[in-house]
Structures are given as structure tokens and as C-alpha cells.
Amino acid sequence: xxxxxxxxxxxxxxxxxxxxxxxxxxxxxxxxxxxxxxxxxxxxxxxxxxxxxxxxxxxxxxxxxxxxxxxxxxxxxxxxxxxxxxxxxxxxxxxxxxxxxxxxxxxxxxxxxxxxxxxxxxxxxxxxxxxxxxxxxxxxxxxxxxxxxxxxxxxxxxxxxxxxxxxxxxxxxxxxxxxxxxxxxxxxxxxxxxxxxxxxxxx
Numbered sequence: 001x002x003x004x005x006x007x008x009x010x011x012x013x014x015x016x017x018x019x020x021x022x023x024x025x026x027x028x029x030x031x032x033x034x035x036x037x038x039x040x041x042x043x044x045x046x047x048x049x050x051x052x053x054x055x056x057x058x059x060x061x062x063x064x065x066x067x068x069x070x071x072x073x074x075x076x077x078x079x080x081x082x083x084x085x086x087x088x089x090x091x092x093x094x095x096x097x098x099x100x101x102x103x104x105x106x107x108x109x110x111x112x113x114x115x116x117x118x119x120x121x122x123x124x125x126x127x128x129x130x131x132x133x134x135x136x137x138x139x140x141x142x143x144x145x146x147x148x149x150x151x152x153x154x155x156x157x158x159x160x161x162x163x164x165x166x167x168x169x170x171x172x173x174x175x176x177x178x179x180x181x182x183x184x185x186x187x188x189x190x191x192x193x194x195x196x197x198x199x200x201x202x203x
Contacts, residue, residue: 039120039121042114043088050062067086091103105133121136123135
């Protein structure tokens, strides 16, 4: 087995592994009920990342800092180019009445708008652990990821069907003979190498 085939096999196996865990997660969370939630607090951090490419490898530096320190951070580490991404973490009041609990969840911007205290949303909640929540509507994304990973893994791992060597040689021989016949035909000749006369009668 060549090095390229080993790499393709490893990538295919990894894709199938990703598909397996995605499917397992989908099944585990398919029974989680949807409950209303309200954001009671939001914290914002800035994720700093710098990638430097070398000849045969690359190095990635990252840090999580308060957003008000971004410019100072860039000044101290001016030898690198930094990209900045905001990370929003919310404390949510999940459920209603006496059964309500507080839980923490990562939040995202919605249409360019930052999440705010008082925003209401729907989450799915683990019945066995009330503080474990997740934004509703993530199942479709996981299904697409699992299906894509499974398809790619199967494509990389299914062996290619190769024609026997004798059949390949026979086909090549026929193509070569056909080219020689076409080159051998002359407009003024009575016979050609293909054994057919000028008028199309056998020689």
C-alpha cells in the first residue's frame, strides 16, 4: 500500500468516526424537550489568533482576553498579525416558575445584532441534567455534518474497481491498430492495411 493510499484510508476512517459520533449525539439529544429561556447576563471576550506559515508547517497562536485590551495586546505582540473574534457567553433563566434554573450557554449574533439581556429564545434541555442546554434547531446541522462525513469516508474507503491487466492491454492494442489503419489508408491506393479495397470490397 502506497503512502497516498494510507493517507486516504486514515482520512476516510476519521470521517466515518466523525459521522458515528454525530449520529450518536443526534440520537442522544433527540428526546430533549424544548423549553423557553431568557438571557439574564452577557459576558464578552475577544479571541485573538495569529497564524504564521513556514516552509513545511505553520504555527498558530491564540489568546482569550477582555475586548477593551485588544489594542494593548496588539501593541505588545506587534511582531504578529492578529485576527479578532468576539465570543458571547450568556447566563440564561431556563424554564418557568419553580422549575426554572440558571444555565450558561454560548451565544451568537443574530443578523448582526449582539445578544442582549432580556432576549428570549428557545433551547433544548437535558431531562437528566437541567443545567445542560443547547440552542434549539441544531439537529439539522448535525444531520448534514454526519451525512457529509459518512459519504466522504465511504468514498475514500471503498476500493476502486480496476480492470485486469490483460483487458487493459487488449484495449490498448485495438486502439493502436485502429490508428495504424487510418494512417495507412491512401486516397490513390487499391488496398490498405485493413484488408479492404478502394471500393470497399475485400482484397
